[in-house]
Amino acid sequence: MSNHAAVSAQSDIRLGPVSCLVLGLIGLRGPSTPYDLKKAIGRSVSYFWPFPHSQLYGEPERLEAAGLLSCQTESSGRRRKLYKLTKKGDAALKKWLKTPPDTVFEMRDIAVLQLFFSEFMSEEDLVRLALSQAKLYRERLATYAEIEKTYAGRMGRNRRMASLYLGIRMAKACLEFWEDIAARPPSP
Amino acid sequence: MSNHAAVSAQSDIRLGPVSCLVLGLIGLRGPSTPYDLKKAIGRSVSYFWPFPHSQLYGEPERLEAAGLLSCQTESSGRRRKLYKLTKKGDAALKKWLKTPPDTVFEMRDIAVLQLFFSEFMSEEDLVRLALSQAKLYRERLATYAEIEKTYAGRMGRNRRMASLYLGIRMAKACLEFWEDIAARPPSP
DNA sequence: TTGACATGGTCCGATTCATACCATACTAAA
DNA sequence: TTTAGTATGGTATGAATCGGACCATGTCAA
Numbered sequence: 412m413s414n415h416a417a418v419s420a421q422s423d424i425r426l427g428p429v430s431c432l433v434l435g436l437i438g439l440r441g442p443s444t445p446y447d448l449k450k451a452i453g454r455s456v457s458y459f460w461p462f463p464h465s466q467l468y469g470e471p472e473r474l475e476a477a478g479l480l481s482c483q484t485e486s487s488g489r490r491r492k493l494y495k496l497t498k499k500g501d502a503a504l505k506k507w508l509k510t511p512p513d514t515v516f517e518m519r520d521i522a523v524l525q526l527f528f529s530e531f532m533s534e535e536d537l538v539r540l541a542l543s544q545a546k547l548y549r550e551r552l553a554t555y556a557e558i559e560k561t562y563a564g565r566m567g568r569n570r571r572m573a574s575l576y577l578g579i580r581m582a583k584a585c586l587e588f589w590e591d592i593a594a595r596p597p598s599p
Numbered sequence: 600m601s602n603h604a605a606v607s608a609q610s611d612i613r614l615g616p617v618s619c620l621v622l623g624l625i626g627l628r629g630p631s632t633p634y635d636l637k638k639a640i641g642r643s644v645s646y647f648w649p650f651p652h653s654q655l656y657g658e659p660e661r662l663e664a665a666g667l668l669s670c671q672t673e674s675s676g677r678r679r680k681l682y683k684l685t686k687k688g689d690a691a692l693k694k695w696l697k698t699p700p701d702t703v704f705e706m707r708d709i710a711v712l713q714l715f716f717s718e719f720m721s722e723e724d725l726v727r728l729a730l731s732q733a734k735l736y737r738e739r740l741a742t743y744a745e746i747e748k749t750y751a752g753r754m755g756r757n758r759r760m761a762s763l764y765l766g767i768r769m770a771k772a773c774l775e776f777w778e779d780i781a782a783r784p785p786s787p
Numbered sequence: 788t789t790g791a792c793a794t795g796g797t798c799c800g801a802t803t804c805a806t807a808c809c810a811t812a813c814t815a816a817a
Numbered sequence: 818t819t820t821a822g823t824a825t826g827g828t829a830t831g832a833a834t835c836g837g838a839c840c841a842t843g844t845c846a847a
Contacts, residue, residue, distance in 0.1 A: 520704035528623035
């Protein structure tokens, strides 16, 4: 990704999407520990911006160093750090949100990559691929359905849920796509 | 991405998606220079597996070191390297193609990320975002249409084109999505 | 003959990745 | 009351990827 919409704080730190994601999440949830974020992310944001949890520990530190988050270490019980937005962090988040990106979605899909090279594949293997993908999408749609139930009806009319809604539409499109391939495998 | 479908050559080199992509492309096109690949990629593969061209120079080298590609340097005129698949490379490619990935598509979308955090945004800014995204998708669909024209009708029935077809469907879904948001902005 | 443009390639610091591992608390059976 | 299992919380790190700036060579037109 080119660096669309990268916003720089006064202190010159570079704010990538991951930084903004952390900022935004803390903004939505209020003061949070990295582990809180890790849990919160699992079935929401990570569907349209995947990244490993280890970044949830390093990134806030950077942000704190830049004065966008403040951190208070809890001494009782397990050691853990509670981060909250500073004025500056709040401003940076809002500034970022005011800058529409000049890019569209990016997708990475190994199965589609294989399809692209499927001239080297037997029809049988191609069908196997399509079937296995279809199965995975059915599973994913099932977990989406779970989530959807929780928000019955408000999906799509609520801003935060709208994001997930797009994910569902995409997954549906993919499911249809692979089912079609499985049913009528295109010739090489 | 977890390392689904990473295939390891006899020589123990790790083959990520990018490696397989290079292998596959050379398989499809025959002997190629990095620059050939760069050009070839522009309007096809990079839509479902984006990466910077600089990798097209480093990756083949790794692959050559592992014996999957052979390289012959052209001496006349501009210096350039012509890579071709070795037996071993061909086998690795086919092996990879026989292993369906256990993951589905991944999407990264900054605009959707912003939408997710749009509780901190005015309705006006949200509409601006939606409009700007819709415009970008219209442009992308236009370039897809160009490509589609070249393959009139065979789109979707030909394996390689099927991959692109999915990209188009996704882009259409996104366009509708953002147009809908622009027309009826959801409440926070 | 020069200088603009397309072609072809390299480099490198900064991010981001996957993943394995460490550590602390809680709980419930032995 | 040990202990062993499980969930919680966190760290470390080498490798892969990223974006882009920049270099170099050829070609063609004025």
